[in-house]
Amino acid sequence: MIRIENLSKTFTLHNQGGAAIAVMQGAEFSVAPGECVALTGNSGAGKSTLMRMIYGNYLAASGAILVGGVDVARAEPREILALRRRTLGYVSQFLRVVPRVPTVEVVAEPLLALGEDRATALERARALLTRLRIPETLWGLSPTTFSGGEQQRVNIARGFAHDYPALLLDEPTASLDAANRETVLDLIAEAKARGAAIIGIFHDVEARDRVADRAIDVSRFAPKAA
Ligand SMILES: Nc1ncnc2c1ncn2[C@@H]1O[C@H](COP(=O)(O)OP(=O)(O)OP(=O)(O)O)[C@@H](O)[C@H]1O
Numbered sequence: 001m002i003r004i005e006n007l008s009k010t011f012t013l014h015n016q017g018g019a020a021i022a023v024m025q026g027a028e029f030s031v032a033p034g035e036c037v038a039l040t041g042n043s044g045a046g047k048s049t050l051m052r053m054i055y056g057n058y059l060a061a062s063g064a065i066l067v068g069g070v071d072v073a074r075a076e077p078r079e080i081l082a083l084r085r086r087t088l089g090y091v092s093q094f095l096r097v098v099p100r101v102p103t104v105e106v107v108a109e110p111l112l113a114l115g116e117d118r119a120t121a122l123e124r125a126r127a128l129l130t131r132l133r134i135p136e137t138l139w140g141l142s143p144t145t146f147s148g149g150e151q152q153r154v155n156i157a158r159g160f161a162h163d164y165p166a167l168l169l170d171e172p173t174a175s176l177d178a179a180n181r182e183t184v185l186d187l188i189a190e191a192k193a194r195g196a197a198i199i200g201i202f203h204d205v206e207a208r209d210r211v212a213d214r215a216i217d218v219s220r221f222a223p224k225a226a
Contacts, residue, residue, distance in 0.1 A: 001166050001197035002054070003030040007063030007073070008223075009049055023049055027063070027221040033165070036188065036198040038212035041219040047201045050218055051168050054199065055090050056080040067166050085113055089164035093171050095155040097143060104129065104139040107157045114162060121161075128157035131183055149175050160187050167191060169200035173207045185210055 007027040013019045023046045031037045039047040052058040054065055056072045065072040068087040070079055084090070089110075097106050107125035112118065129139055132153040138146065143154045152175055159167070172188070173181045181204075188211045191198060202208035208215070 001031060001033045001068060002199065003064070003066040004028060004050075004054070005064040005066070007050075007053065007065060007221075008061045009046070009053060009058065010061045022223040024218075024221045025223040027218075029216050031166075031197040031199055033195040033197050034192050035214075036192055036200060036212045038208045038215040039199060039201050039218050040208075040215045041217045045217075045219040046221065047218050048170065050221075051090075051170060051199065051201065055084070055088065055168055085110070087164060088166045088168070089159050089162065090168045091156055091159035091170065091172050093152070093174065095143060095151040095158075099144055100142050102140045103134065103143045103146075103154055106143060106154060107161055110158060110162045124161055125157065128160060129154075131187075132157050133180055133183070149177070149180070152176065153180060156184055156187070160191065163191070163194060163196070165196060167196050167198045169198060169202075171201055171203060173202065173204045181207065 004027050007024065009024040011021045011023060013021065027050065029037070039050060041047055049058060053060050054067065054072060056075070060073040063073060067083060070083050072080060072083070075083070104122060104125045107128060108121040111121035111124060126139070134150060134153055138150070143151055146154065156172060169188070172184050176184060185207060188198065192211070200212065202212070
């Protein structure tokens with residue numbers, strides 16, 4: 001479902017004399033449907049960079065990033081947007097929303113964008129908000145004023161609203177209480193059971209051990225000294 005081939009990344013610092021910093025070279029791995037792979041490695045090893053490349057936020061220097069048959073490293077922006085709508089979900093650490101949109105709409109939006117009927121999309125959104133213990137009194141409000149943990153749970157609900165075949169999870173259990181952490185681990189297990197291919201960054205080692213089938217240490221893709 002996800003296949004990374006000979007992937008390299010160099011950052012060019014345009015505001016610092018064009019200095020080029022190689023952060024990754026020859027990265028290679030794949031993730032099968034129903035499998036969860038954890039990215040590990042020291043701080044600065046390139047876990048977030050790799051995840052952002054897979055989502056198409058960062059441009060790869062060379063190599064291929066195949067997600068459901070689309071090569072993100074070479075795809076046109078509109079192909080990447082279509083891939084994100086239908087195939088590739090991303091739960092980042094922070095919720096970014098349009099101000100004034102009610103929480104329940106924020107969660108239902110990925111389904112509405114796919115043409116799901118409104119009643120079904122809102123029903124799914126309410127079910128997820130209930131599971132993630134967001135009080136019903138908050139559903140009609142914009143999540144912009146919510147607490148950090150509440151925003152994270154809204155973000156998770158949104159990320160799991162559509163059954164994406166491929167999912168990227170960046171610290172999905174960070175700053176959650178024990179009960180909500182369990183719910184998130186259940187959602188991940190359910191996504192795996194329906195065949196989603198998942199790549200996650202989990203500093204929560206116990207959570208990682210529970211949901212990940214294997215770990216890939218990103219530092220093994222560090223560029224070789226020239
Ligand atoms: N936009 C950027 N411009 C320049 N350098 C960057 C950029 N983003 C990341 N880097 C560099 O790439 C390297 C990898 O960073 P990255 O954030 O991917 O590491 P990480 O493994 O996710 O670390 P952490 O566990 O601390 O979040 C670091 O040396 C970082 O300085």
